Amino acid sequence: MRKVLWRTAVAVSVAVVAVGTAGAATTATLAVGFTTPKMHSFDYSADTTIAGNNLSVTTRFAKVSVSMSPDSELHVRADGSYRGDTPTVDISEDGSTIAVECSYRKRGSCDIGLELRIPAGLIVDIDAAAGDVELSDVDAQASVSTSAGSVTARGSAGTLDITTGFGDVDITDAAVSTVEVDTTFGRVALDSRVPPDSVRVQNMQGDSMIELPAADFYDVEATSEKGDVDIDVVDDPNSPRSVSITSEDGQISVQRR
CATH class of the missing domain: 1.20.5 (Single alpha-helices involved in coiled-coils or other helix-helix interfaces)
Incomplete structure (x- = not known):
């Protein structure tokens, strides 16, 4: 018992x-x-006129895509989903600055895409801390910086100045006069359909692949401390078209298109 x-x-x-x-x-x-906050959808759009020739865009997490406007106005759209704090899009009264804010604090999340259609002839400065940036047929003096995002440019004209910390840079079908790329960890690819006046690439740890029209000569300086260097264009020190590529640990290729 x-x-x-x-x-x-x-x-x-x-x-x-x-x-x-x-x-x-x-x-x-x-x-x-x-x-855990609930998931919400976000949708924003605005059309405005830019006073002057300068446009400055800042965001931390939004993906940014830029194309040309069908008219003289700036067209802005942002959409996606988020948890927690509601994203904000602030456009200055003169249309020269756009700030997009979305948060990851307090179990929040943010998956927002920012689409800009810009008038021709602008000086554009994009600061996207952790978001990818895509330029499509953009004719502008464009400057793009990211800390942890990739940059893609297709059919660009004008000039390009790109700085990334961790992210690939892919420039295709380019018609720009000058290109400057400065990256720490990432692959750099440039395909130019017209002979650029100046190409400068600094890539610490990543391969750099450059394709240029074969009809022109170039003053090429390409050095890599720990990678192979392959030059297949006509290297003429007297050419007014300069190509400078440096790397600490990456292969360098300058080929005929």
């Missing part, structure tokens, strides 16, 4: 512990569920 009572007591104790553990897990799950 005593053995039966003892076994019963043990069984009850184990059941209490199991129920308590399950209850604690359920409570923790409910707590996380209550503290």
Whole structure:
């Protein structure tokens, strides 16, 4: 009889512990569920006129895409989803600055895309801390900087000045007069359909692949401390078209298009 009572007591104790553990897990799950913000959709659009020739864009997490406006106005659209704090898009009264803010604090998240259609002939400065930037057929003096994002430019004209910390740079079908790229960790690719006046690439740890029209000569300086260098264009020190590429740990290729 005593053995039966003892076994019963043990069984009850184990059941209490199991129920308590399950209850604690359920409570923790409910707590996380209550503290995690719900997902919301975001949609914003605006059309404005830019006073002057300068446009400055800043964002921390939004993906930025830029193309040409069909008219003389600046067209802005932002959409996506978020948790927590509602994203904001602030455009200055003269249209020269755009600031997009979205937050990851307090279990929040932000997946926002910013689409800009800009008038021709602008001086554009884009600071995207952790977002990718894409330029499509943009004719402008464009400057792009990111800390942890990639930069893609297709069919660009004017000039390009790109700085990245961690991210690839891919420039295709370019018709720019000058290109400057400065990156720490990332691959750099440039395909130019017209002979540029100046190309300068500084890439600490990543390969650099340059393709230029074969009909012209170039004054090429290409050095890599720990990577191979392959030059297949006509290298003429007297050429007014300069190509300078440096790397600490990456291969360099300058080829005929």
